[in-house]
Amino acid sequence: MATPKLGYLLKLPKFDHLEAKTIEEACSLLAKYKDKARVIAGGTDLLVSMKGREISPQYIINIKAIPNLDGINYSQKDGLVIGALTTLAEIESSPIIGERFPILSSAAHQTGSPHIQNIGTIGGNLCNAAPSADMAPSLIGLEAKAKIKGLTGERAVTVEQFFLGPGVSVLKAGEILTEIQVPNPPPHTRGVYLKLPARTAIDIAVVGVAVVVTLDTKGVNIADAKIVLGAVAATPIRARQAEDIIKGKALDDELIQKAAQAAADEAKPISDVRGSASYRKEMVKVLTNRALKQATTQEG
Numbered sequence: 001m002a003t004p005k006l007g008y009l010l011k012l013p014k015f016d017h018l019e020a021k022t023i024e025e026a027c028s029l030l031a032k033y034k035d036k037a038r039v040i041a042g043g044t045d046l047l048v049s050m051k052g053r054e055i056s057p058q059y060i061i062n063i064k065a066i067p068n069l070d071g072i073n074y075s076q077k078d079g080l081v082i083g084a085l086t087t088l089a090e091i092e093s094s095p096i097i098g099e100r101f102p103i104l105s106s107a108a109h110q111t112g113s114p115h116i117q118n119i120g121t122i123g124g125n126l127c128n129a130a131p132s133a134d135m136a137p138s139l140i141g142l143e144a145k146a147k148i149k150g151l152t153g154e155r156a157v158t159v160e161q162f163f164l165g166p167g168v169s170v171l172k173a174g175e176i177l178t179e180i181q182v183p184n185p186p187p188h189t190r191g192v193y194l195k196l197p198a199r200t201a202i203d204i205a206v207v208g209v210a211v212v213v214t215l216d217t218k219g220v221n222i223a224d225a226k227i228v229l230g231a232v233a234a235t236p237i238r239a240r241q242a243e244d245i246i247k248g249k250a251l252d253d254e255l256i257q258k259a260a261q262a263a264a265d266e267a268k269p270i271s272d273v274r275g276s277a278s279y280r281k282e283m284v285k286v287l288t289n290r291a292l293k294q295a296t297t298q299e300g
């Protein structure tokens with residue numbers, strides 16, 4: 001999300017609103033107008049950036065009328081598929097997500113206010129490519145993929161690879177994100193997403209930490225672990241050294257502290273109005289510690 005500036009309160013700049021009825025039409029318009037065009041989904045990020053005059057696209061390509069770009073589907077074989085236009089509220093309230101991917105319900109619940117959750121989409125959250133995007137760490141922890149369509153075909157990249165830098169994703173001119181694919185995690189997998197918001201609970205993250213751990217069949221040692229940090233680098237990042245510290249071992253307080261310190265060391269935060277770099281590193285340590293404890297004491 002763009003930082004609200006004085007322009008936040010200004011009127012929108014002039015633009016042409018074009019409604020695409022198919023994916024192909026949306027891609028053609030994007031390919032034709034290139035930098036002059038932007039997709040709009042919920043508009044909760046885009047319109048704020050336009051009011052703040054950070055961007056002034058001449059053409060807004062509305063994709064909301066394209067069929068089958070929203071919705072949540074689950075199968076035992078393929079796992080979870082979430083359409084790009086699915087709102088955060090739909091994710092939060094989905095029974096199948098609550099039952100099988102509760103970390104995603106929790107992340108959606110922690111993204112903005114209920115108003116934002118009713119309008120904002122998962123696709124917009126990822127395509128905006130903010131390092132603080134609240135849906136990203138949990139999706140990366142679950143090894144989710146982003147399906148992208150363009151005029152020449154489709155491709156899929158991991159959500160981790162989707163982010164290239166602040167506000168920059170792998171999407172090329174003429175491409176849109178169509179769905180997020182989340183594989184079924186192995187048995188005995190638990191996940192926790194914790195966020196430290198800037199001021200109130202509905203603010204964007206100063207730090208976000210997702211922990212996804214899989215216990216071995218005896219439920220004792222950590223068979224696999226993903227620790228993903230948001231808002232502390234140019235993109236959401238895996239704390240791989242911290243993950244290596246706990247893999248194959250039974251967690252105790254000492255090991256958790258060691259992993260939490262390693263995660264803080266791997267963070268590369270900047271200082272801004274929301275918090276200093278050193279504060280963010282300290283908070284990575286606190287949240288990683290807390291998330292690992294919560295994940296390993298969860299039922300399941």
Ligand SMILES: Cc1cc2nc3c(=O)[nH]c(=O)nc-3n(C[C@H](O)[C@H](O)[C@H](O)COP(=O)(O)OP(=O)(O)OC[C@H]3O[C@@H](n4cnc5c(N)ncnc54)[C@H](O)[C@@H]3O)c2cc1C
Nearest residue numbers: 039041042043044045046112120121123124125127134177
């Ligand atoms: C008051 C407020 C509070 C917020 N709080 C949070 C928060 O706590 N955490 C958080 O992570 N975010 C927060 N946000 C940011 C925003 O609400 C979310 O990122 C939301 O999910 C964006 O979805 P959207 O559908 O509104 O995106 P839009 O604004 O429609 O689009 C965002 C960007 O993605 C592009 N885009 C959208 N969909 C596609 C697609 N399918 N294919 C290609 N490009 C696409 C658009 O062109 C645009 O560049 C907040 C915003 C506001 C205004």
